[in-house]
Amino acid sequence: MTDSHGTNNFVVRLRGLPWSTKSSEIHDFLKGCKIRQINFVTNNQGRSTGECFVVLESSEDVDIAKSFNYKNLSTRYIEVFGSNADEMAQMIKNNNNRNSHQNNDTNSSNTNNDNWREPVVRLRGLPYNSCKEDVIRFFNELDIAENGVHIPSRKHAGEAFVAFVNMDNALRALEYNHMNMGHRYIEIFKSTYAEAHISVMNDTQSLAQQRDSGSNQNYGNQQQGNLGGHNGNMSRSGGDDVVGYSDNMNQHGDASLDNYNS
The missing domain is CATH 3.30.70.330 (RRM (RNA recognition motif) domain)
Known part of the structure; x- marks a missing residue:
């Protein structure tokens, strides 16, 4: 034929x-x-x-x-x-045209491609039961920063934030747009540390409310970590890894966590 x-x-x-x-x-x-x-x-x-x-x-x-x-x-x-x-x-x-249109699809915090300076991306469309290891396997050819994956605790959101070791890896990550994780197409958007920080803090507040209403555990014992491996630790609640921020982000020119909380 x-x-x-x-x-x-x-x-x-x-x-x-x-x-x-x-x-x-x-x-x-x-x-x-x-x-x-x-x-x-x-x-x-x-x-x-x-x-x-x-x-x-x-x-x-x-x-x-x-x-x-x-x-x-x-x-x-x-x-x-x-x-x-x-x-x-x-x-x-x-x-070429199709990929150009896909890579220009971005969120409100990152509308100008020329201004993208932080090696962070946001994933949308993750399978319901996705975990940190699934995201790492998805980007198995790229170099993710230490503690560089955050999946919001509300899993139905289907989102994740990923920090890479440099902008070259972040740019390559955009090429994974519309590739599959399991049976789901994954959308990938340019992001920032600040946008990821909002997701981390929303998780922190949600977990605090859950613990206050459901037990007498001391929520203050939870350790906030970081996105990108900058001298922080991984937070954990109910078996879900929650990656937060360290107080030192000078390498990327970002405000510290203390400043966000003030």
């Missing part, structure tokens, strides 16, 4: 690939398939978007490839879809 240009139309599309995936790893992942061509999709910076199109020899190869849907490549679940040559050509052609 070919399209009007004579191109083989036995095509599958893979999504959710680690950004460093090589052709040899695609061959290993689609073991048993006769592969004619692999086309990785890249953004306008030449970096992988986590997708590729694979041209196969026959419909039987397409069926075999589809059987690998949601199988693991490294630590990532990979989605495998049926596709065609026209979709492959159109996706590659439009990919």
